[in-house]
Amino acid sequence: MRIDILSLFPGMFTGVFDQSIIGKAQQRKLLDIDVTDFRAYSDDIKHHTVDDYPYGGGEGMLLKPQPVYAAMHALNQQHPGDKRVILMDPAGKKFDQTVAKDLASSQHLVFICGHYEGYDERIHRLATDEISLGDYVLTGGELAAMVMIDTTVRLLPGVLGNDQSASHDSFATGLLEHPQYTRPANYAGMQVPDVLLSGNHQLIAQWHAKESLRRTYLRRPDLLQKVTLTLEQQKLLAEIQAEETKD
Structure with missing residues (x-):
C-alpha cells in the first residue's frame, strides 16, 4: 500500500x-x-x-x-x-x-x-x-x-507478526476481545483462570467466546445491538446476564 x-x-x-x-x-x-x-x-x-x-x-x-x-x-x-x-x-x-x-x-x-x-x-x-x-x-x-x-x-497482510492477531482484536467481530493473560500464572495473589492453564483447547475457546460476550455486555452493551448473535452466543449471553444479576 x-x-x-x-x-x-x-x-x-x-x-x-x-x-x-x-x-x-x-x-x-x-x-x-x-x-x-x-x-x-x-x-x-x-x-x-x-x-x-x-x-x-x-x-x-x-x-x-x-x-x-x-x-x-x-x-x-x-x-x-x-x-x-x-x-x-x-x-x-x-x-x-x-x-x-x-x-x-x-x-x-x-x-x-x-x-x-x-x-x-x-x-x-x-x-x-x-x-x-x-x-x-x-x-x-x-x-x-x-x-x-x-x-x-495493521490490517494489511504481513504487517503484524501473526496475521490472525487482527482478526481477534476488539471490534473485529463486533464484540470486545476477551481478557488475556501471560506469565506468571500467579502474580501478587492474582491468579490466571484455571481453564487457560488446562491445555483443553475446546474449553479455552468456549471461555474466550463467553468472556468476550461478558466484557461487551458489561462495558459496551450498545455493541450487542449491532451484531447478530448465533444461537450459541445467545445462550452464553443469557448465562452471563443471570450470573451478573446474581452477583
Whole structure:
C-alpha cells in the first residue's frame, strides 16, 4: 500500500511512522508513506499563504483551495491511478473498524489534513471519503490521520507478526476481545483462570467466546445491538446476564 499525506506540519508524522509496527512495515517494503507540505504549492511566492478570511464573515481562517489542489495535481502526476482521497473532517463519517477494513482494501490512500477554522468548500470536491475520528474537534487533522493510518495499516497482510492477531482484536467481530493473560500464572495473589492453564483447547475457546460476550455486555452493551448473535452466543449471553444479576 502507498499512503500520501497532505499536511502543513509534516514533522508531526516523523516520530510516529518511523517506529514500531508501521516503521517495520516500511522497512519490509509492505508500505510506502510520504508526507507533503502543501504550503510549498501556494501561489503566493513571497509569503506562501495557505489560508484567508471567509466570504460573508465568520470566525477564524479557512484553507484556500489553490495550494491543496496544486499539491493533489502534483501527486497525481507523480503517481497516476486510482486513489482513495480521505478528507479529515469533523462533519464526516465516523471512523471505526469497519471503515478501517474498507480502507485497507485500497492500494493508494491520500489523507488531506486540515487546519485553522476549516476548508474552503471546494476542497471537499477532491475527496472520495470524508471521515471524522469522533464527535470532537482537534486542532488539525494530523492526529486523526495518524490514528486512521495506524488502524488501517495493521490490517494489511504481513504487517503484524501473526496475521490472525487482527482478526481477534476488539471490534473485529463486533464484540470486545476477551481478557488475556501471560506469565506468571500467579502474580501478587492474582491468579490466571484455571481453564487457560488446562491445555483443553475446546474449553479455552468456549471461555474466550463467553468472556468476550461478558466484557461487551458489561462495558459496551450498545455493541450487542449491532451484531447478530448465533444461537450459541445467545445462550452464553443469557448465562452471563443471570450470573451478573446474581452477583
